[in-house]
Amino acid sequence: MIMTASSSGGAVLRPLTSLFEALVTPHAVDRYLELLDPMATVREVRARIVRVMRPTEGSVVLELRPSRRWRGAEAGQFVQVGVVIDGVRHTRCYSPTGARPASRDAVELIVRAHPGGLVSQYLVREARAGMVVDLSSAAGEFVLPEPRPREVVLVSGGSGITPVLAMVRTLVREEFPGRIAFLHYTRTLADVPVLGELSALGEARDNLAVRIVETSTEGRLCREHLRGVAPWLGADSEVFVCGPDALTDALRELLDADGFGEQMHTECFRLVPPVPAGPADGAVSFARSGVVAANTGATLLEQAEAAGLQPEYGCRMGICFSCTAVKRSGRTRNVRTGDTHDDPDQPIQLCISAPVGDVEIDV
Structure with missing residues (x-):
């Protein structure tokens, strides 16, 4: 019997795959296929690293080539990246930084090593072309709305730059006609892996204002910073922020005072401080x-x-x-x-x- 890649063939293969997985329990079929070829998977998505750049100390830019089950991501969403370290599979969330629409054949990630960050430190130190990692489907509601707002304000701090970088790249690729402001906070300029690109974009486009603030010398978010990069901020503006709690809280306070609080969209990868528990038993x-x-x-x-x-x-x-x-x-x-x-x-x-x-x- 010859099986083709038609929709009916896929319908036949799915129950056969489920049957095979039952036979090879306790491990899913992909655990066995990866022994032959890490990219040969039935259910999971994998990606091969095809390019590695280390633009700053403590960061790495990765270009990934996903397997065919990858369905792409919207600017601002996140994916889970999994690696095996000392025989244990570990997974962390990262936001793709590429513009949309873009080919589903490429994913760009910027990873910054965090103190105590097992996966981030491993990727910054060990990532190389040819390495294969796990890649989940994209998720998250922190995305540019459709239709686009008339004016967009993007604010980020530290590694929170990644989802808003994808947004500004997307707006530039779309030749978005409205006004865009990009305000980023960093300890020093040397910590920004795309500093040159952002500066060039700000100089090349009349509708895009870019401001990079060094917190070590210029302090943290204030009304002067916000109004300096987006003096037009008003009823037609939508604000997107990703960064530390202090940055988000300060921005919300400013927007609430001006009556624009409902136009703020936030993203954070943090655990809310746990509610105190009672005595443990059982x-x-x-x-x-x-x-x-x-x-x-x-x-x-x-x-x-x-x-x-x-x-x-x-x-x-x-x-x-x-x-x-x-x-x-x-x-x-x-x-x-x-x-x-x-x-x-x-x-x-x-x-x-x-x-x-x-x-x-x-x-």
Whole structure:
């Protein structure tokens, strides 16, 4: 029998793939295919690094060539990138920085090494052409709206530059006719990997104003900075900000004072400070692994890892849903909001859920 790549052929292959995965349990078929070719996957998306640049100390720019299951991303969205370090697969979230619309055959990432950042430090240090990484589908609601606003203000701080960089590149590629302001905060100019590009864009386009602020000498966000780059800020403007809490809070205060607070869109990859927990009691049963451990009050992800298990995870802050598992019984508490959940057989996020008493989880 000859099988073609038609839609009907795909329909035939899908149940065969599921059957094969059942036969090779406990590992999915992609775990075996990657032994032959890391890019030969059935369900997962992989990407090969085809270009590596290190424009500043402590950062790396990666150009990736994804496998054919990749469906692209909107400017401002994020993806999960997975690497194997010392035999353990680790995943973190990064925002592609390329303009849209663009070919689905290329993804650009800018990774900055963070203190204690296992994956970021590994990529900055070890990334090389030919390396294959895991790549998720794009996600996130921090995107330019359709239709486009008449005026766009982009504000970022530190590594928060990546999603707004994708936005400004997209607006430039579209030849957006409205006014654009790009205000970025950095400790020093040497920390900005695209400093030359941003300066050139600001000089070449009459409708684009670019301001890079060195916080070490010029301080943090203030009304003078904002009005200096966007004196026209008003009812026709939409504001997009990604950066540290202090930057977001200061910008919201300024916009609220001027009556523009509802026009602000934010993105952050951080965990809200956890709601204080009560005394820990009971036990956590990791049903699929057959492990039972005393409840320490930590999140289920942390308790699973402490018990020697390796559940899948990504952002560790409740954004990407990679660590979702089914809670079979018991009560859990959302460490970000304090809300508790009692319903059995419900999917929960391990990284932001802590057990309250006895809990059984399908891990």
